[in-house]
Amino acid sequence: MxxxxxxxxxxxxxxxxxxxxxxxxxxxxxxxxxxxxxxxxxxxxxxxxxxxxxxxxxxxxxxxxxxxxxxxxxxxxxxxxxxxxxxxxxxxxxxxxxxxxxxxxxxxxxxxxxxxxxxxxxxxxxxxxxxxxxxxxxxxxxxxxxxxxxxxxxxxxxxxxxxxxxxxxLNYQPIGYNLMPKQFTMPELQKLYETILDKKLDRRNFQRRMLGFGILKREDQPRKGGAHKAPYLYSFDLENYDAALKEGFKGGW
Amino acid sequence: MxxxxxxxxxxxxxxxxxxxxxxxxxxxxxxxxxxxxxxxxxxxxxxxxxxxxxxxxxxxxxxxxxxxxxxxxxxxxxxxxxxxxxxxxxxxxxxxxxxxxxxxxxxxxxxxxxxxxxxxxxxxxxxxxxxxxxxxxxxxxxxxxxxxxxxxxxxxxxxxxxxxxxxxxLNYQPIGYNLMPKQFTMPELQKLYETILDKKLDRRNFQRRMLGFGILKREDQPRKGGAHKAPYLYSFDLENYDAALKEGFKGGW
DNA sequence: AAATCATAGTGTATAATTGACACAATTGTA
DNA sequence: TACAATTGTGTCAATTATACACTATGATTT
Missing domain, CATH: 3.90.79.10 (Nucleoside Triphosphate Pyrophosphohydrolase)
Structure with missing residues (x-):
């Protein structure tokens, strides 16, 4: 006041x-x-x-x-x-x-x-x-x-x-570009979707679908650090991302 | 002016x-x-x-x-x-x-x-x-x-x-209740969707999908008049319709 | 009354997509 | 060197979407 x-x-x-x-x-x-x-x-x-x-x-x-x-x-x-x-x-x-x-x-x-x-x-x-x-x-x-x-x-x-x-x-447009760091791993992106939707998604199916949208680029270098296999890094393919923003996807979650 | x-x-x-x-x-x-x-x-x-x-x-x-x-x-x-x-x-x-x-x-x-x-x-x-x-x-x-x-x-x-x-x-909510007369035939409803989307849809698949939404009631009396088989009349099941308005559907067209 | 026309109703086979699931690979740590 | 954690990937089954053809009915014409 x-x-x-x-x-x-x-x-x-x-x-x-x-x-x-x-x-x-x-x-x-x-x-x-x-x-x-x-x-x-x-x-x-x-x-x-x-x-x-x-x-x-x-x-x-x-x-x-x-x-x-x-x-x-x-x-x-x-x-x-x-x-x-x-x-x-x-x-x-x-x-x-x-x-x-x-x-x-x-x-x-x-x-x-x-x-x-x-x-x-x-x-x-x-x-x-x-x-x-x-x-x-x-x-x-x-x-x-x-x-x-x-x-x-x-x-x-x-x-x-x-x-x-x-x-x-989420059902008809890509998200994540402004929300994720420049480079990120697939599990990190999945976590974002899971958080927004408040439900678990299947790792393998998520990846297949996500890649299917064609808005991701796989980087050359993996991320190191954890006591486990190093995950690939991805970034958004801005051209396709923006196109998808305009056009919209088909299916939903 | x-x-x-x-x-x-x-x-x-x-x-x-x-x-x-x-x-x-x-x-x-x-x-x-x-x-x-x-x-x-x-x-x-x-x-x-x-x-x-x-x-x-x-x-x-x-x-x-x-x-x-x-x-x-x-x-x-x-x-x-x-x-x-x-x-x-x-x-x-x-x-x-x-x-x-x-x-x-x-x-x-x-x-x-x-x-x-x-x-x-x-x-x-x-x-x-x-x-x-x-x-x-x-x-x-x-x-x-x-x-x-x-x-x-x-x-x-x-x-x-x-x-x-x-x-x-159209992709996630029912439409038509305020747009159609109280009773209508499936081909009439299909025509509405085709008009809005500006593309032809398959008669059989449209019907299956539409009925799948569970927002239609089939009336007892068919509509007579044309030189052809009398089509069934449908009306919207308001209860389910309203629920679907709130909940939303899954897929898209 | 029979034939015809227009349009409605319905089912099925195939393709595509989604969902469930398991195992092999890699990295760091004990 | 074994282990723990987590990643990458493939396959089968179930579901869903697509394409498509025949039968039914009511009005109209002959």
Whole structure:
């Protein structure tokens, strides 16, 4: 929660720069050590949790706004961002309304506005992100998907909807390019799919299918390190990957 | 294009009632005599074509606004409406901006606003609609999908995107309930799928698959009339249909 | 009344895909 | 040098998709 002064300053800037009534919220999925993570913000001095979001500049394309917001929070650029739903329940920002309504008259109070929010999800390489809190957030951090805080507003719904959309996307588009490191092994990629789908897949069948999509290149060098056979390294064949993004696959999981 | 007086009146009402910067556009698909149709509006005295759209009341849920708009245009109520994308290019309503910018000062000119539009598509029974032009539209009518007018704004893009979304939906959800009459024959339903997908399907395989979904009930009475064997009539098993809408199917076409 | 036409209903053989499953190979460690 | 861990790969069976042809029925024509 903001102080009165912070609120007033913020509202002034906001009204000047942003399109009213519209926000963007991002569900940023990361993947690390076999667990799906989500980027969450915690507000200074409060036990208030949000998804990273923000507002759209008055003349900014939506896509660009989503990218800017993502970049401000994670340092990541040029990432696959997928618009998945608009949330517009008139009551959805009630909590903010209640929180701030007495601190500033409605006319100049940005947070007494009704907001529709456009949901985007992103898939990023956990290792390459630098979660950076903004001026309001004390912490910006990764949380396991199965150890989430209680979100404010409708952000729990947004997250759930994003996850459903992601699972659906798995059925007709390739994923992984922004989520995996440049090079990865087949078992690592499989783990990603298993994590998103929350179920075990057969190693051999997964490999056959995955290779069948034709979006992977096998590298020359295997990965060494474990007390076991060295797995092959793969990377995405970007040309085919992008084509598949546009065209879509056939079957599903 | 509106006259100055019309514009002024309209802007006053709009500013009072509607959420600024946001609109809804509906792609209403109908199906008749084996052709997929789309509902289009033509503006009075001009050769200007649009998809039916409108604005959202200040406290109205998005879904409800879409339904209201659809009802105002077609008389149809409680129809499957699917949100599919938000279009937000800052230049997308440039034509309107140019058209109206000199007629009213920007402050009170609704159309100098930037608008994001939320795209919905609907599937309706062609026969039960009563396309009704609103105050600005001279004609509101069905047009064949392959005989479309040149749309204003980005409405051609919206239509194309809706069609893509519809084709995708075919792969994991049942369709047809709002698009077909209460009772229909298997060949009629097949024709719908063929039309949407724009390709021929095998009669026998279609039937097997369709019945496999378990969303159809065979009626007792066949349909008579043609100089041929009377086909069975089917209707949707709403309970299973709704379940399938939520759950989704497996494979694709 | 019989023949014909148009279109519906249904089944089957073959090919392709998916799912289940087991064994051999490699690397590091004990 | 044996062992533990994990990878790579192949095959068979079951399922699913595809291609295809004949029979049935109702209206129309002769």
């Amino acid at each position: 903001l102080t009165k002064k912070e609120l007033k300053d913020y509202c002034a800037t906001a009204r000047e720069n942003y399109l009213p009534h519209i926000s963007i919220d991002c569900v940023v999925f990361g993947f690390h050590e076999g667990v799906l993570k989500v980027l969450v913000l915690k507000v200074k001095n409060e036990n208030e949790w949000y998804l990273p979001g923000g507002f759209m500049l008055k003349k900014e394309p939506i896509e660009m706004a989503a990218n800017r917001i993502l970049k401000e929070r994670t340092g990541l650029d040029e990432i696959f961002l997928q618009q998945f739903h608009v949330f517009g329940d008139p009551e959805r920002s009630k909590e903010h309304f209640e929180m701030y309504k007495d601190m500033l008259p409605a006319k100049e109070n940005w947070f007494t506005n009704r907001f529709l929010t456009i949901g985007y999800y992103a898939l990023v390489d956990f290792c390459e992100t630098n979660p950076a809190p903004d001026q309001f957030a004390a912490t910006c951090s990764w949380r396991d998907l199965n150890d989430l805080p209680e979100f404010k507003l409708d952000h729990a719904l947004i997250l759930k909807t994003a996850l459903d959309a992601l699972r659906l996307q | 509106l006259t100055k007086k019309e514009l002024k009146d309209y802007c006053a009402t709009a500013r009072e009632n509607y959420l600024p910067h946001i609109s809804i556009d509906c792609v209403v698909f109908g199906f008749h005599e084996g052709v997929l149709k789309v509902l289009v509006l033509k503006v009075k005295n001009e050769n200007e074509w649009y998809l039916p759209g409108g604005f959202m009341l200040k406290k109205e849920p998005i879904e409800m606004a879409a339904n209201r708009i659809l009802k105002e245009r077609t008389g149809l109520d409680e129809i499957f409406l699917q949100q599919f994308h938000v279009f937000g290019d800052p230049e997308r309503s440039k034509e309107h901006f140019e058209m109206y910018k000199d007629m009213l000062p920007a402050k009170e000119n609704w159309f100098t606003n930037r608008f994001l539009t939320i795209g919905y598509y609907a599937l309706v029974d062609f026969c039960e609609t009563n396309p009704a032009p609103d105050q600005f539209a001279a004609t509101c009518s069905w047009r064949d999908l392959n005989d479309l007018p040149e749309f204003k704004l980005d409405h051609a893009l919206i239509l194309k995107t809706a069609l893509d979304a519809l084709r995708l939906q």
